[in-house]
Amino acid sequence: MADTLQTPLNLFDYERMAAARLDPMVYGYYVGGANDEITLRENRESFNRISLRPRMMVDVGERDLSTVILGQRYATPIITAPMAFIALAHPDGERGVARAAGSLGIPMTLSTMATTSIEDVAAERAGPLWFQLYVYKDRGITRWLVERAETAGYEALVVTVDSPLLGKRERDVRNQFHLPEGYTAANLNDPSYRRVSAVDQGSGLASYIASLYDPALTWKDLEWFASITKMPIWVKGILRGDDAQRAVDHGASGIVVSNHGGRQLDTAIAGITALPEVIAAVNGRVDVLLDGGIRRGTDILKALAFGACGVMIGRPILWGLAVNGEQGVRDILTILRAELELAMALCGAPTVNEITPDLIV
Numbered sequence: 001m002a003d004t005l006q007t008p009l010n011l012f013d014y015e016r017m018a019a020a021r022l023d024p025m026v027y028g029y030y031v032g033g034a035n036d037e038i039t040l041r042e043n044r045e046s047f048n049r050i051s052l053r054p055r056m057m058v059d060v061g062e063r064d065l066s067t068v069i070l071g072q073r074y075a076t077p078i079i080t081a082p083m084a085f086i087a088l089a090h091p092d093g094e095r096g097v098a099r100a101a102g103s104l105g106i107p108m109t110l111s112t113m114a115t116t117s118i119e120d121v122a123a124e125r126a127g128p129l130w131f132q133l134y135v136y137k138d139r140g141i142t143r144w145l146v147e148r149a150e151t152a153g154y155e156a157l158v159v160t161v162d163s164p165l166l167g168k169r170e171r172d173v174r175n176q177f178h179l180p181e182g183y184t185a186a187n188l189n190d191p192s193y194r195r196v197s198a199v200d201q202g203s204g205l206a207s208y209i210a211s212l213y214d215p216a217l218t219w220k221d222l223e224w225f226a227s228i229t230k231m232p233i234w235v236k237g238i239l240r241g242d243d244a245q246r247a248v249d250h251g252a253s254g255i256v257v258s259n260h261g262g263r264q265l266d267t268a269i270a271g272i273t274a275l276p277e278v279i280a281a282v283n284g285r286v287d288v289l290l291d292g293g294i295r296r297g298t299d300i301l302k303a304l305a306f307g308a309c310g311v312m313i314g315r316p317i318l319w320g321l322a323v324n325g326e327q328g329v330r331d332i333l334t335i336l337r338a339e340l341e342l343a344m345a346l347c348g349a350p351t352v353n354e355i356t357p358d359l360i361v
């Protein structure tokens with residue numbers, strides 16, 4: 001019987017193909033969310049509940065997807081989200097993502113917990129790179145990570161604030177998730193920081209984070225980050241307007257509205273549902289990005305219509321990589337870009353500026 005999935009048409013096709021290829025422990029880590037995965041599902045369902053109100057008889061003969069983010073023009077409003085342990089999907093790993101995203105002018109955000117180092121990814125740069133920071137109790141290590149990213153030419157710092165502890169990801173608990181032999185958290189030096197080992201019970205990653213990350217982070221610390229780097233700072237993991245305001249007051253250049261792909265606090269609000277409150281609270285003072293559950297061009301259009309300047313894409317990058325390495329990531333991003341362009345044309349919004357709130361209900 002012919003494999004009807006041989007030519008994947010959309011991101012869901014890639015997900016199914018990746019599921020069949022990946023080791024179950026790795027797949028569980030990638031696909032899973034916290035507890036009952038209610039937020040994970042809500043991230044998708046909330047997009048589906050929003051309807052579009054397309055405008056007709058607009059000249060959409062020429063379409064322009066470019067947009068301005070933090071004062072810089074980018075080819076599309078798409079950015080790859082920071083994700084740990086990307087090399088578990090495919091040997092191309094973070095280098096492959098950097099090359100694929102860069103070739104399309106899409107910024108790649110490298111995770112603190114990458115399986116390839118800041119410098120090795122920078123050596124493959126084909127486009128803009130951003131660095132995502134998890135804050136270690138050891139501020140010397142934290143500072144060293146930030147300084148290395150800046151020296152290597154990363155253009156923005158994404159400080160993740162929703163993970164003082166790791167969410168209870170039961171798939172990882174059951175699979176006793178850990179980094180297999182041959183893989184490390186490559187940005188760290190000390191073996192106790194580089195390894196994410198199996199523990200007797202539960203997730204090795206949850207133990208790692210409980211022992212090394214700083215759960216006492218407060219808004220004051222944001223000022224410290226701003227004082228040690230010239231990179232603009234995105235605060236990632238905001239779901240409330242008042243928190244967004246605090247982030248701006250303490251030196252953030254931008255906000256990433258995110259529930260961490262449903263992986264932290266289960267039953268937390270979906271990003272797209274929280275977005276209008278955040279947009280209203282920051283009132284144009286800073287740029288706002290959204291992530292979580294974006295799988296279609298129409299999802300991106302909805303986020304922009306609410307006022308986001310762009311979106312971050314998480315898991316689909318891993319599915320593309322698992323299916324076909326660097327080229328798979330390029331395919332995923334190209335599909336999303338084409339779907340966004342078509343959605344813009346059919347909505348009568350030939351430029352990103354014309355994606356306005358009246359398009360959604």
Ligand SMILES: Cc1cc2nc3c(=O)[nH]c(=O)nc-3n(C[C@H](O)[C@H](O)[C@H](O)COP(=O)(O)O)c2cc1C
Nearest residue numbers: 030081082083084111160260261291292293314315
């Ligand atoms: C496997 C995996 C690893 C992740 N690792 C990180 C990380 O290291 N740092 C971080 O800020 N967010 C991390 N995230 C969250 C993503 O940056 C992003 O918020 C989320 O995946 C977006 O949702 P989506 O996967 O539905 O697109 C991770 C997500 C996944 C799926």
